[in-house]
Structure formats: structure tokens, C-alpha cells
Amino acid sequence: MGRVTARRPVVRVREGAVSTRPDTLVTEEPLEIRLGGTPLAVTMRTPGDDFALATGFLVSEGVVAEAEDIAGISYCGDARDEDGARTYNTVDVRLAPHVPAPDIAGLERNVYTTSSCGLCGKASLDAVRTTARWELDRERPHGVGTGLLARLPDRLRAAQRVFDRTGGLHAAALFSATGELLDVREDVGRHNAVDKVVGRAARDGALPLRDALLMVSGRASFELAQKAVMAGIPVLAAVSAPSSLAVDLAEEAGLTLVGFLRGSSMNIYAGSHRLALPAASALSAASAVDTGSAADTGSATETG
CATH class of the missing domain: 3.10.20.10 (Ubiquitin-like (UB roll))
Incomplete structure (x- = not known):
């Protein structure tokens, strides 16, 4: 991996047994x-x-x-x-x-x-x-299925080659509206990971990314929502919580913002018009559930 990883000695304690061995760390x-x-x-x-x-x-x-x-x-x-x-x-x-x-x-x-x-x-x-150079098209993409979104975190995790060796990296991935993995980048900083995928798209002449989905491995901060909007990306999904200002920006810019995307569960904070949601009866029943308690439970597992 070259400069991406480094080796350092570590004292390991496992079930009372102590050993010394080199460990692979992500380079910063x-x-x-x-x-x-x-x-x-x-x-x-x-x-x-x-x-x-x-x-x-x-x-x-x-x-x-x-x-x-x-x-x-x-x-x-x-x-x-x-x-x-x-x-x-x-x-x-x-x-x-x-x-x-x-x-x-x-x-x-x-x-x-x-x-x-x-x-x-x-x-x-x-x-x-x-x-912002481009306005987000409210009609693109249209009908993105929640089942497709539910598969993105596992696909992002499977593409994290350096994370497998270090356990210490964030990741950002671009997917097409049909779920095709377009690019994935890892970095110690979640903002840097997004900059890397956006920058590669810009250098390839692919901006604005009007039909792309951006999946990130951590929280959805204002800065990440900003980066999505500035690159013309209409959908931002995160495995953890968004910030209040990220939601404000998503609502104003027309960005679809999904948080706590874990398995078949997710919170849609803005831009639900782009998604193919479950039947109205199921959606109505779900609306009776306090989503705030779900967010509180999810936030306890945030790792970065």
C-alpha cells in the first residue's frame, strides 16, 4: 500500500495472554x-x-x-x-x-x-x-428504491480495501441511480474522502453528477451536504446522523438527505420526492413511530 499504511509495534492483550507484534495503521x-x-x-x-x-x-x-x-x-x-x-x-x-x-x-x-x-x-x-454552479434537478434521479439504498452501506464497506487492514478510515462512494458503483475513496477524514471522489469526477469532466448517489461512512455534516450540492449530486446518504444545518441546506437546495441508513431502516430528512417509498399504508404506520428515539439509539454507535 506504500504510504497509505504504516507498521508500528503493539502490545496485544487477548484473554489474559500478552504478546508483541507489528500492527498495520493508516497513514496520516x-x-x-x-x-x-x-x-x-x-x-x-x-x-x-x-x-x-x-x-x-x-x-x-x-x-x-x-x-x-x-x-x-x-x-x-x-x-x-x-x-x-x-x-x-x-x-x-x-x-x-x-x-x-x-x-x-x-x-x-x-x-x-x-x-x-x-x-x-x-x-x-x-x-x-x-x-453553487448548478441547481439540483428535482426530477433527477426519480424513483430510487429504498431497497437499493439499503444495499449501499454493505457495498461501500466491501469496497474499503485499506479499512480491512487498518480499521481506521472513512469512505465515500459514488453510485449511479441504478446502484452501479462508480468510484470509492478512503481517507482518515470524511471530508477528504468526499473531496477525492468529487475531484476525480471533476478531473474526468463528469460534473455535475446529476444522477449520482453519494454514500458516506459516517455522519452527514453541513460540509458534506455542501460538497454534494456544489458537485451537483442530488442524493446524499449516510450511515449515521445528519446535523441540523445539513438538513437546512438539503431542504433549501433540493438535496435528498438520508441518515441512519442501516439494513432496511433509514431516516429521510429531505427530498423524499426522489425516492420510491413503501406503500402509503406502511408509510402511515411508520409515521406514528417516534423517529427521534431511533436517532438517539443510532447515535450511540457513531464511531467517527
Whole structure:
């Protein structure tokens, strides 16, 4: 796996027996993203797909929207460790001449605020509204079955090759409206995993992803909902809970937001019009159940 994993010694205790052996861990290293040579952001990530990560990050910030907006991406040769070896932990993105120069200072403030404590609600929603390149089509996709959604978590988990070795990674996957796995990426950060799949799609000229479903392995935060909207993805599903601001954004942008997707159970927080729901009688009976208690039970199992 190269730099994706690392080996470290560990003392294991199993049923009273003590042993020492090497353990496989997921690698975590900083990635500095520069824009035209100017430092913009630093994120802790699992090395790999760094150019896609940087592209997806810029898509979510409204700086770029397609492959033609980027003139080039390269690792910075001046980024070296204390021994003088090249680290490959700094990338520089050069925008195409037709792309307006972004407000670097404003982007730096947004990145810092989002990563540390969250933007205030109205400002966050306004920011996405003013920078989103595409409106989500309310008619696409249509009739997505809940049975199809129910199969996505297991399919996402089965595609997590590095998780099998380390147990320490989040994942994001793109599926077609018919359930075909289009791409999957892993990273120590759930935001980075989404940036990687969005960035790869952008570099392939596939944005907007008007008929895609985005499945994530953890919570559905505002930032993940934002990334889905900015990439034109109409459906976001998560195995755990969404935040209140994620639901607000989903309702305003027309995003279908599904949480606590586990087996045949799920909570639909917004955009149910895209889904083929069970018969009305079954839906009516289910509405009598307090979904809040289900969410409370599910949240106790959240792992990241």
C-alpha cells in the first residue's frame, strides 16, 4: 500500500495472554494546498489521490467547476522534511486564465471557520447559494428504491480495501441511480474522502453528477451536504446522523438527505420526492413511530 499504511509495534492483550507484534495503521500526514503559489489550506489526510483531493476541495469552495478551470497541479519541490527528502505533502494548483482570481483571504477565513467551529447558519446557506454552479434537478434521479439504498452501506464497506487492514478510515462512494458503483475513496477524514471522489469526477469532466448517489461512512455534516450540492449530486446518504444545518441546506437546495441508513431502516430528512417509498399504508404506520428515539439509539454507535 506504500504510504497509505504504516507498521508500528503493539502490545496485544487477548484473554489474559500478552504478546508483541507489528500492527498495520493508516497513514496520516498533512497536505498543504496552494493556489498559484499562495498557501490556502492544510488538511490531515491519507496520502494518495492528492490532486483529486485538491480539485474536490476547490470545487466545494466554488473556485472551480470543471477540468478546464485548472491549468495544472503539481507537487511543490520546495516541500522537504528535516532530512532534506522531498515529502510530497504540498500541492500547488494553477488556475486557467479564464477563471476569475478568487479572494484568497476570504477563502482562508472560510476554511478556518468551517474546520474549527462551523459557520453561522444563515451565512453558511447564503454562501452555498451564491457560489453553487448548478441547481439540483428535482426530477433527477426519480424513483430510487429504498431497497437499493439499503444495499449501499454493505457495498461501500466491501469496497474499503485499506479499512480491512487498518480499521481506521472513512469512505465515500459514488453510485449511479441504478446502484452501479462508480468510484470509492478512503481517507482518515470524511471530508477528504468526499473531496477525492468529487475531484476525480471533476478531473474526468463528469460534473455535475446529476444522477449520482453519494454514500458516506459516517455522519452527514453541513460540509458534506455542501460538497454534494456544489458537485451537483442530488442524493446524499449516510450511515449515521445528519446535523441540523445539513438538513437546512438539503431542504433549501433540493438535496435528498438520508441518515441512519442501516439494513432496511433509514431516516429521510429531505427530498423524499426522489425516492420510491413503501406503500402509503406502511408509510402511515411508520409515521406514528417516534423517529427521534431511533436517532438517539443510532447515535450511540457513531464511531467517527
